[in-house]
Amino acid sequence: MNGIRKYLGLILALFVVLAMAAWPMIDGKDITREVVFTMLLSVALASSLNILLGYTGYVSFGHVVFFGLGGYVGFYLMAVQDWSLWSAMLAGGLASAVLAFLLGKAILRLRGGYFALATIGINEAVRAFINNFDLFGGPVGMSLNFQVYQNYGGGAREALWMSFYVLIALTLLTVTLSYFVRSSKFGLGLLAIREDEDAAEVMGVIAPNAKTWAYVLSAVFPGILGVLFFFKNGNIEPAPAFRLHLSIEMIVMVMLGGQGTVLGPILGGAGYQRLRGFLLTNPLFKNIQLAVAGVLLLVIVLFVPAGVVGWVRQRFPKLRRVLQ
Amino acid sequence: MMILQVEGIGKVFGGLQALSDVTFDLPKGQILGLIGPNGAGKTTLFNVINGVYPPNGGRVVFNGEDVTNSKTYHMAHRGLARTHQIVRPLNELSVRENVVVGACFGREGHGLGPAGEIADEVLEFVGLAARSDQLAESLNVGQKKRLEMARALAARPHLLLLDEVLAGLNPSEISGMVEIVHKIRDRDVTIIMIEHVMRAVMNVSDRMIVLDYGQQIAEGTPEEIANDPKVIEAYLGDPKLAERLMRDSDEA
Numbered sequence: 360m361n362g363i364r365k366y367l368g369l370i371l372a373l374f375v376v377l378a379m380a381a382w383p384m385i386d387g388k389d390i391t392r393e394v395v396f397t398m399l400l401s402v403a404l405a406s407s408l409n410i411l412l413g414y415t416g417y418v419s420f421g422h423v424v425f426f427g428l429g430g431y432v433g434f435y436l437m438a439v440q441d442w443s444l445w446s447a448m449l450a451g452g453l454a455s456a457v458l459a460f461l462l463g464k465a466i467l468r469l470r471g472g473y474f475a476l477a478t479i480g481i482n483e484a485v486r487a488f489i490n491n492f493d494l495f496g497g498p499v500g501m502s503l504n505f506q507v508y509q510n511y512g513g514g515a516r517e518a519l520w521m522s523f524y525v526l527i528a529l530t531l532l533t534v535t536l537s538y539f540v541r542s543s544k545f546g547l548g549l550l551a552i553r554e555d556e557d558a559a560e561v562m563g564v565i566a567p568n569a570k571t572w573a574y575v576l577s578a579v580f581p582g583i584l585g586v587l588f589f590f591k592n593g594n595i596e597p598a599p600a601f602r603l604h605l606s607i608e609m610i611v612m613v614m615l616g617g618q619g620t621v622l623g624p625i626l627g628g629a630g631y632q633r634l635r636g637f638l639l640t641n642p643l644f645k646n647i648q649l650a651v652a653g654v655l656l657l658v659i660v661l662f663v664p665a666g667v668v669g670w671v672r673q674r675f676p677k678l679r680r681v682l683q
Numbered sequence: 684m685m686i687l688q689v690e691g692i693g694k695v696f697g698g699l700q701a702l703s704d705v706t707f708d709l710p711k712g713q714i715l716g717l718i719g720p721n722g723a724g725k726t727t728l729f730n731v732i733n734g735v736y737p738p739n740g741g742r743v744v745f746n747g748e749d750v751t752n753s754k755t756y757h758m759a760h761r762g763l764a765r766t767h768q769i770v771r772p773l774n775e776l777s778v779r780e781n782v783v784v785g786a787c788f789g790r791e792g793h794g795l796g797p798a799g800e801i802a803d804e805v806l807e808f809v810g811l812a813a814r815s816d817q818l819a820e821s822l823n824v825g826q827k828k829r830l831e832m833a834r835a836l837a838a839r840p841h842l843l844l845l846d847e848v849l850a851g852l853n854p855s856e857i858s859g860m861v862e863i864v865h866k867i868r869d870r871d872v873t874i875i876m877i878e879h880v881m882r883a884v885m886n887v888s889d890r891m892i893v894l895d896y897g898q899q900i901a902e903g904t905p906e907e908i909a910n911d912p913k914v915i916e917a918y919l920g921d922p923k924l925a926e927r928l929m930r931d932s933d934e935a
Contacts, residue, residue, distance in 0.1 A: 544787050544795050551784045554773035561733065561767075562834060563759030563788030619775075 368683030369538040372621050376402060376534055379629060380527040389516070392523050394636060396591075399526050401628035403533040403584055404605075405612035406621075410540055410577040412610065413618035415570060416553030417467070418475045420606055421482030422581065425455040427600035428485060429582025430589040431495055437590060438501045444511065444525075448586045455582025456575050463571035470556070479603065486601035500596035522591040529587065533580045538621045540576060541683065549573050553619070604649060608635075611656045617666030621683045626667055631655075686711045686842055686873045687732070691741035694727055694897075701727045702897045704741070709842075714864070714874045716888030716905070718881070720917060723894040725877045726768055729844050732875075733765050734758045746841065762790040764840035766831035768847045768877070772819035779815040781830055782806055782837045789838020801837050809833045809863055825856040832863065836872075843867065845876040849883055857883060881927060885909065893917065 363370070379399060383392035408422050433451030436442040442450070466477040490498050508518035540546045548569045551559035560566050589595040608631065616627020631652075638648040663670050672679050687709040694702040702724045709715055717725050731738045734755040743751045745761060753761075764785070773781050779802050786798035786805075793801065806812045809829045814822065822830060828848050835843055845864070849857050861883050868874060878884035884891070885905040893901040893908060895917040901908055908914055 544798075547780065547784060547787060547795070550776055550780075551773055551788075554775055555771050557735075557755075558767070558771040558773065559784070559788075560755045561735075561759060561765060562785050563756050563790075563792075563838065564784070565756045 364680075367681050368542075368621055369535065371681055372534050372538060372625055372683070373531055375622070375625050375629075376527070376530050380530075383523070389519070392520070394632075396523055396526060397636075398629045398632045399530045400584060400588065401609075401612055401632045402625050403526070403530040403628075404581055404609050405616070405624035405628035406530075406533045406537045407577045407580045408609045409537060409613050409618060409620075409624045410549075411573055412613050413620065413623070414541060414546060414549040414553065415573045417570065417574075418610070419478045419574075419577075420475045420610070421478035421480070421603070422577070422609055423602060423606040424478075424482040424485050425459065425578040425581040426585040426588070426605070427482075427489075427597075428458055428585070429455040430585025430595055430600050431489060432582075433586030434501055434503070434589045434595045435495055437507065437586075438503050444586070444590055447590070448583045451586035452579045452583035455578040455585075459574045459578035460571060463574040467567065467570045467574060479606075482601055482603060482606065486597050489600070490597045496595075498597060500594055500600075502594040503590065505593075519591060522587060525587055526584075529580065529584060534621065534625060536576065536580070537624070538683070540573075541621055545569065545572070550619070607656075608652055611652050611659075614656060614659045614664075614666055617668030617670070617672075620666070620668045620672070623666050623668040630667075684711050685709060685744075686746060687875075688744040689728075689732065689741070690744070692728070692731055692738045692743065693740040694724070694731055694736060695739050700897050702731065702738070702894075705894070705897075705899050706741075707892055707899070707902060709873060709875065711841075711873055712868070712871055713889045714868055714876065714887055716884040716891040717875055717877045717894065718879070718884060718891060718908075719894035722896075724897040725894055726846055727897075728894070729765060729846055729875075729877065732758075733763055733844060756788070759789055759838060760792070762839075762841035763844070764789060764835035764838045764842075765844035766828070766835050766846055766848055768850070770824070770827040770831050772822070772827050772830055774818065774820035776819055777816050778811055778819055778822065778830060779803070779806065781819050782833045785834035785837035786839075789840065791839050798837070801839075802833075805833045805837045808836070808866070810859070825852050828852065828860070829863075832860075836867065840872060842873045842875070845874060845878075847877055847879065849878055849880045861887060 379395055383395050411417050411419055429451035432454040433447035436447045436450055437444065462481060466474060469477055489495055495501065508515050511518040512521045548564040551564050552566050552569060556566055612627040612631045613624050615631055617623025635648055638644040638651055644651060659666065665673060668682055672682055685708045689705055689707050692702055692705040705728060719725055730736045732743055734753045737752045742749060750758060782802035782805055783798045786793050786801040806815055809832055811826060811829055811833060819830060832848060849860055852860060857880060864887055876884060888905055891905055891908045892899060893914050900913045900917055901911045
């Protein structure tokens with residue numbers, strides 16, 4: 360009983376993810392599966408970004424670079440080197456982690472807006488590099504041979520369902536990672552850095568190391584997810600792999616749900632994708648859906664900077680144990 | 684046994700000589716009072732000792748180890764803790780979490796569980812136990828000063844640097860804080876305190892150092908300091924203060 364109480368926050372978070380995941384399994388429709396696939400992908404990306412943005416307080420505007428780079432590395436290994444999806448996902452995650460580690464050493468000494476600007480620059484630089492990198496197909500990108508999908512359940516439809524199940528597992532893992540970072544000593548150090556980096560260092564937090572590891576942890580799953588996404592997609596090109604506005608949407612998701620909480624990015628990611636789905640199919644909004652995201656971000660920053668979960672936690676302190 | 688040896692420390696900011704040739708030894712278990720007019724370099728000296736700024740010359744030896752140019756977090760691990768003149772609470776964390784940070788990342792580097800126990804004990808000690816679960820930002824100034832103290836103590840330091848912990852407190856808060864300082868000394872923690880509240884610092888200190896324009900102009904017992912003509916001269920820009928200094932030491 361005590362154990363359950365201790366992990367109530369994690370259990371609730373995983374339950375919300377599973378409830379979303381169960382929806383297409385119950386109604387069995389391909390279209391529902393696609394909708395929920397986008398939602399879960401957003402949840403996992405937002406939860407990853409939250410480790411850096413919410414816990415450590417560093418705004419990364421170019422986080423999509425890890426999604427794109429991981430996707431490219433994994434895709435190359437699958438399409439050209441005939442690796443399996445599983446080893447490609449591992450390699451993609453590893454590539455993103457290594458990039459984050461090297462970048463962390465270089466740019467995490469920058470604070471505030473300077474760090475945010477540097478991350479945008481890095482995303483654009485990597486995209487420009489890939490655009491001219493012949494091994495990865497340059498501007499044309501790469502495609503998977505359709506035969507590949509036969510190894511994953513038989514036909515294309517089975518492979519799509521399998522991708523969905525893999526995504527569920529990855530999302531649950533990401534949320535679990537986010538929870539354990541949040542409730543660990545390492546996580547407490549990150550929160551201290553977020554609140555006052557100099558004071559944290561005076562108290563003994565080795566900020567340069569802690570920040571670098573937070574960056575690495577926030578980059579691993581986006582790299583793995585990139586491989587899965589482009590595997591399901593069947594081809595990869597520089598523009599969709601390094602879409603800067605996906606980075607911004609990730610920030611909106613984290614802010615909407617509540618930065619620095621475990622549950623926030625889950626609700627924010629799912630909620631934002633539902634909203635986006637509605638806007639894209641609405642004739643009035645379909646061309647200005649990104650503008651709506653921008654207005655949403657503005658409203659959150661101005662009026663509810665703590666996000667939905669943060670706001671509820673402030674209003675109802677008794678719920679803090681559950682809403683982590 | 685000297686816990687801290689400061690040898691010929693100098694620090695320059697642009698054209699300003701903030702510290703020049705500051706030298707002193709601090710034996711274990713003493714309370715050293717550091718006084719001087721505003722802008723004398725007191726906080727800068729703290730910042731050099733705990734690694735915020737590298738000095739332009741000289742050496743800092745802590746527990747027999749040369750720590751000149753060490754990072755602040757390495758100093759914390761070696762057993763140096765400090766409070767800030769302008770309080771720096773971790774606002775969005777609870778009071779207890781603030782103190783747990785000190786215990787987790789300080790000298791003893793505890794895990795979350797034991798750190799929590801230390802935090803509860805230290806919060807009791809400084810009289811903030813009732814506010815454990817409040818957010819740090821909701822405390823008033825006096826409580827924030829005590830929180831700074833609690834965070835520093837939770838690290839179980841060998842040497843504690845107190846930067847104006849009495850400033851901005853009302854008289855009853857001051858006597859409460861002075862009592863805490865006495866209790867800390869009884870725990871074998873060496874203390875350097877910067878203070879403008881003369882009566883308090885004269886009462887508490889075993890020895891005092893006076894800085895003026897970055898120069899160390901006097902060193903000695905509180906009685907010697909209060910009667911030192913150079914010290915009185917340094918405070919003459921504010922004659923009332925010099926007068927008060929004399930009066931306070933007579934009463935003490």
